[in-house]
Amino acid sequence: MSRPQREAAVRRIMEGTPPPVPPELYAEAVRRGVRMLRRRTVAVRLMWLLLFAATVAFVVWAVMARPWVEPPSETTPPLTGW
């Protein structure tokens, strides 16, 4: 039995009787799909909100702490009285 013949035989076995499609399948798929889409939208919005909050927090911290200003020296004592 050659390869195409074997494959055709297996296809015949698999064809069989197709199962009837239940009518509620479409509605159920749409319901779940809509829910998935809504959740995804909420997640994306939440992520943007978090990113925005993190940016604001960083800017506020940077303005308060000024990490780019050279800190005053702590090892050398201040030179006074000479």
Add this chain to the structure above:
Amino acid sequence: MGRRRAAQDARRAREFEAFVAGAAGRLLHAATLLTVEPPTENPRARRLLTLSLAHTYACWDRLRGEDPYDHARQCLATRFSRAAWHQYGGLGALGRFRPRPDGPLARLSPQERLILVLRLYEGVAEEQVAALLGLPRERVHAMCDRATATLLHPPRGPAPAVLGAKAVSP
């Protein structure tokens, strides 16, 4: 903005309904072959298909020219292979949800069923099946051959019954 979104929703619903009307029968048949359930009573195949179609619906606007049927089939295959690992168990008779072997492919393992259905029933190319399942191409080829041989020349003796008896007897 609201009106544009409503129009987009309506268009998506219309296109999706047409797609489901055309594709659901064939996909349900494939899913039923995978889950080896009888054609009239196939809750697991229906669930598999519903979830895949829901995913396709959620991705509908981002498909952009990609075939939705391909997308749904891919969802179905990955979902089945993931579920097969948990539900049907690699241990055969020891799996918790032992399906009643009713379908024509009941003799095969879940992975063999998946490869056979994708390759021969759906006609997906060997390379694509290999990429989808993360297997080398040669292995897909060999498994397809072996599954074909098992299906056409069933081994003698009821192997599952022997396994079941062993599991029960002690």
